[in-house]
Amino acid sequence: MTDQLKLSEKPIIGAYLAVMVVLELVEIYARLETLASFIRIMVLGLPVLALPQLKLREYYLLGVSFVLAVFVWRADGDTWQTLLTGLDRSAYLASFMMLMALLREGAITSPSVQVLGTYLTLQPPKRRFLALFSGSHFFSVLINLGAVSLLTPFIQRGVRGDAPLDAPLDEVQQIRERRQLAAVHRGFCWFLVWAPTAVTQAVLPGLLTDIDAARLMALGFCMALVMLAVGWLEDTLVWVKTGQRLRASGLVQVAQPPPLPKSAALSLAIVCIALIGITFVAKGLGEVTIVSGVMLAAPLVVIVWVWAQGSATEHGPIARYRQIALVSMPGFMREVVFIACAGFIGTTGAFLVPADQLADLVQAWAMPGWVFMLGLSVLVLIAGHVALSPITMAVFLGSVVAQMPSVPVDITLCALAIAAGTAISSLGAPFASAVLMLSKASGHATTTLTWSWNGLYTLLSVVALGALYIVYTALGV
Numbered sequence: 001m002t003d004q005l006k007l008s009e010k011p012i013i014g015a016y017l018a019v020m021v022v023l024e025l026v027e028i029y030a031r032l033e034t035l036a037s038f039i040r041i042m043v044l045g046l047p048v049l050a051l052p053q054l055k056l057r058e059y060y061l062l063g064v065s066f067v068l069a070v071f072v073w074r075a076d077g078d079t080w081q082t083l084l085t086g087l088d089r090s091a092y093l094a095s096f097m098m099l100m101a102l103l104r105e106g107a108i109t110s111p112s113v114q115v116l117g118t119y120l121t122l123q124p125p126k127r128r129f130l131a132l133f134s135g136s137h138f139f140s141v142l143i144n145l146g147a148v149s150l151l152t153p154f155i156q157r158g159v160r161g162d163a164p165l166d167a168p169l170d171e172v173q174q175i176r177e178r179r180q181l182a183a184v185h186r187g188f189c190w191f192l193v194w195a196p197t198a199v200t201q202a203v204l205p206g207l208l209t210d211i212d213a214a215r216l217m218a219l220g221f222c223m224a225l226v227m228l229a230v231g232w233l234e235d236t237l238v239w240v241k242t243g244q245r246l247r248a249s250g251l252v253q254v255a256q257p258p259p260l261p262k263s264a265a266l267s268l269a270i271v272c273i274a275l276i277g278i279t280f281v282a283k284g285l286g287e288v289t290i291v292s293g294v295m296l297a298a299p300l301v302v303i304v305w306v307w308a309q310g311s312a313t314e315h316g317p318i319a320r321y322r323q324i325a326l327v328s329m330p331g332f333m334r335e336v337v338f339i340a341c342a343g344f345i346g347t348t349g350a351f352l353v354p355a356d357q358l359a360d361l362v363q364a365w366a367m368p369g370w371v372f373m374l375g376l377s378v379l380v381l382i383a384g385h386v387a388l389s390p391i392t393m394a395v396f397l398g399s400v401v402a403q404m405p406s407v408p409v410d411i412t413l414c415a416l417a418i419a420a421g422t423a424i425s426s427l428g429a430p431f432a433s434a435v436l437m438l439s440k441a442s443g444h445a446t447t448t449l450t451w452s453w454n455g456l457y458t459l460l461s462v463v464a465l466g467a468l469y470i471v472y473t474a475l476g477v
Helices: 002-029 033-047 056-074 079-108 111-121 127-142 146-159 170-189 199-207 213-248 261-288 292-310 316-351 355-364 369-384 390-403 409-426 433-440 446-452 455-475
Strands: none
Touching: 002 033, 002 079, 002 127, 002 261, 002 292, 002 316, 033 079, 033 316, 033 446, 056 079, 056 316, 056 369, 079 127, 079 146, 079 292, 079 316, 111 127, 111 146, 111 261, 111 292, 127 146, 127 170, 127 261, 127 369, 146 433, 170 213, 170 409, 170 433, 170 446, 199 213, 199 292, 199 316, 199 390, 213 409, 213 455, 261 292, 292 390, 316 390, 355 369, 355 390, 369 390, 369 455, 390 409, 409 433, 409 446, 433 446, 446 455
């Protein structure tokens, strides 16, 4: 198929995705169940529409989805409803992914984002890890995976200058690039445990209906702060002697931090406040979850954000809206199919697992609550090493836990443990989406980014999770 034909199809795909997202939002807020069947049909049409863009990963997931659907159909129980639930979850996650991608489209053309991104990468060594971890974390709340692809070019431009990606680097350049990319990677991963714009927060409350969403966010945010401290300590201790040697040799000069770009920071703060405000208004008026509130808030914020940017450009905001809807959004079709498959695989796979027997086994072992939580987290990490994505495992484990008649800890802590599993899997497993995107943006192998650069930190994170789970369960928070 020619590139020209692909370009001609983009408006059709963009219109299809827009209709699907609008219908999903209408169903969520108006509770029009009659739309569900039509939305399911549209979900089934996604891989057909995306066929020219699909690669081995998507074909593999579609094959697994088909096999699981056959097994579910032939199993005992409410098989038809399970298949419909799988499609409903696929539609919800696909819509969530597209709406969060809109925030990325608002950010990539924002002068404020570019100014702040550059500011973060110009911090002196003692501040750099904290700045990049925190900055990546903050940008991830706004633009999800886009934070990784946004900050990576800033880092490499600062390290390499105008040199190409395959140009050899001296020792100082290698260390600077490694430490900065690792900080960005870690900052992204730990936003998954608490932020309402993270896909984990879209998945888990829908699976585990008794979750206290505010408590989940609070405990997850505390966890992210702990992991920031662990990451900073690991980064400092690993490189302290190397830094002393390089400074003594005169190869490294102590730089002064640049001034904070207050105007850019204020602009992004206004965007964040608007996103949070509209989210909670939508949540209260629509009586929906926080994540569903974010799904409605995102397009409203982006409309105004792009208008504010586009009114000062040559082509104007209307041209930018058309470009987002008819060109940019169709470019996410692979990710949309991926996340839809993840929702379906997790749901149908969990149906085939004997949840009652698992619950009996946990009780027979008298498993402490913190051990059960750590087991959930580690399972996601292990699965990530055999090409099962963190989000697929999150849906699967969330569905299994929901079916178990009893668990050693309350449901909110179970959800936190699964979300933490997606974070450590995204850190240490070479098949996670964040790792694949960072590898593509930076030119470094996925095994380098995970096992080499983040192997020790991943192990320390598992230990820190165990300690946190002991504290959380002991305090009964």
